[in-house]
Amino acid sequence: MRTSSLISEAPSPVHRFVVGLDGEGHWIARDETGLTGGVFADRSAAIHFAETQCNHREGAIRLAPANARLSLFN
Template sequence: MRNSLISEPPSASHRFLVGRDGEGHWIARDELGLTGGVFADKASAIHFAETESDHKAGCVSLAPDGAQLSLFN
């Protein structure tokens, strides 16, 4: 019988959003603001996000066209 008072450990993966900032740099950041970075190209940003989210399906999303991302919001 499982004790319902014991919580499961938090997931090792994060959900990421990938897009450009106002200066055209590629940004990947997790939804909790715990990790992210600025990248030279889209492929590098997506690779980072996929690696950080343990390659789980649905954990990486592209920002809508025209949206400007920031690491700080």
């Protein structure tokens, strides 16, 4: 699977979005400041939303660890 240069696996101070699964297996893209986010049908849709929201800025998106469960509300 190809990973965009806009996405990183490690924490960084420039991240704006985190993308990962919630407890029910839905894909979540969430602004790390809590300003915006959504639930998506698949990983690519969540990433596309995050990329669009951060104007395709490099390093602005990070993937949550596989064992993490995201929520739009925390």
